[in-house]
Amino acid sequence: MPSNKSVSDAPIAQFTNCRILRDHRLQREDLWVREGKILNPEKLFFDEKGSADIQLDCKGSIIAPGFIDVQINGGFGVDFSLATDDFKSGIKLVSQKILSHGVTSFCPTLVTSPPSVYHQVLPQIGVRNGGAHGAGILGAHLEGPFISKEKKGAHPEHCIRTFEAGAFQDLLATYGSLDGVRIVTLAPEIKRSSEVIQELTKRGICVSLGHSVANLSQAEEAVQHGATFITHLFNAMLPFHHRDPGIVGLLTSDKIPAGRRVFYGMISDGIHTNPAALRIAHRAHPKGLVLVTDAIAGMGLAPGRHTLGQQVVEIDGLNTYIAGTKTLSGSVATMDTCVRHFLEATGCSVETALEAASLHPAQLLGIEHKKGTLDYDSDADFLMLNDSLYVQATYIAGEEVWRQDVLGM
């Protein structure tokens, strides 16, 4: 190709011999990147008379947008709900390690904790772009402490709170600050939650319903006040009942405000949800499904005992329980494992499985104009995968930040 330097200083990369996920389909198209963004090659050709500086042969790989994990409690021995001295290096370690799982952006999640933990930890979680140093941080996901004691799951009961006289002010005092907070999970049946939901929504924070015994109308009211997400559907909520579907009923509720969509997180590790239940949810509301790992500190480590905030958990294979009980507590699944399991369990298309981990979380957080797709001008956060959806390489802002070792390490 003729030299391009007169057109633009920033090098233009053309990824060829690949299938890209665009417009909900895998298409035989090249991917063009410049200055960390996906480039429109037709515009480059006709408007700038430009062409590629570098061409990379992807050898038939699938190129998909980077995965976005909106519920991850830690991993590799790091627990985001533990206020340690080396918290910052802990979060850096996790953000680096999850690149190999295909995650390019995530929301570090804190389970129900005492206020001191929030006050110490939250200021250390900075929203920042990803890169070679690790996946980007979109903001914290605060799962609790305003949840139901009856559906605490692995959360410590003594830290669970309700809203007192101050409602939103109580929440603010508990967390210390909402800077860098992206998602808050709460139980909508708690008194005064409606005004809290409204205040959080006003501040651009995504409100999620979870760890709750709410019935369907309470859940619908919460949605009307601004809630848009359900934390790990089926888990830590009332089971579906045909006369009161509870929170699960939001998937097919007709009381969702026009133009809004309710999203729901699913841990498709094969343990938290029976595949049949996964299929029911997916078929009822396919566009709302968001894959999450809900991974805990033990993810990536050998089986055994690890901490999850104020609790101790035991890992045995893919199962994680509160030590000595049969109560599930987070998972050790990786995001790419979840995507593959979801594909297999539902028999859905590759496109659907990939979008559940990229497009849908981006839509949930209202950032789909720059993340979660391979649309022109989006951030060039993408993955190269083989046909079985194993991640071969991870790119952030157009730079390769992880590549599978030839030896498969």
Place this chain on the structure above:
Amino acid sequence: MRLVILEDYDQASEWAAKYICNRIIQFKPSQGRYFTLGLPTGNTPLGCYKKLIEYHKNGDLSFRYVKTFNMDEYVGLPRNHPESYHSYMWNNFFKHIDIDPNNAHILDGNAPDLQAECDAFEKKIEEAGGIDLFVGGIGPDGHIAFNEPGSSLSSRTRLKTLAMDTILANAKYFDGDLSKVPTMALTVGVGTVMDAREVMILITGAHKAFALYKAIEEGVNHMWTVSAFQQHPRTIFVCDEDATLELRVKTVKYFKG
């Protein structure tokens, strides 16, 4: 005139592509000595473009020293509209080959001064040394480019209003909604194409058969503008069997040799 009759669309496309490929290779284009190609759009040349791309990907054909001039473009359609001829050329040809973007010329249907745009296009062709091989198609109404029935046979690049036949034929690309189809286009003139050193017209399908008959078995007539090429010293009509359905058996036998 040469009339080359192939059995079906695929063979006609391949023959045409091979001819273009050979012409370019024989010319031995190089820095400062470009091969200039006139190019069409529409359904008919798609097979030919696919073959040319194949030859390029095999390493047999490079467009590095080829300049192209497209025949036409709609007026008022945004350049990135999926039905614009810019989109057509990018998706069906340019993005698959190694042509220098500076050498790919297509009329700009959104230029502020349309006639000036047409005049500039004629000038660019002249500066490129004229067209070595102009590849074209034929409309069901016998038009070449958008030189609709009644166009002057000595016309140059200009703005044309599209005939109802053409608008109806194009409706299928605009969801069948006639109101969405552009009504005007910029097009090279019949005279512009006649100036090319060699012309190759691709005609396939039974729906083009009557136009082919009018173009080569009847007289030169401005109602069937492709007929002008009866007076061009080097024209090849490449067609499939179906396109010959309205020709005399005698004509077909003569050209099949």
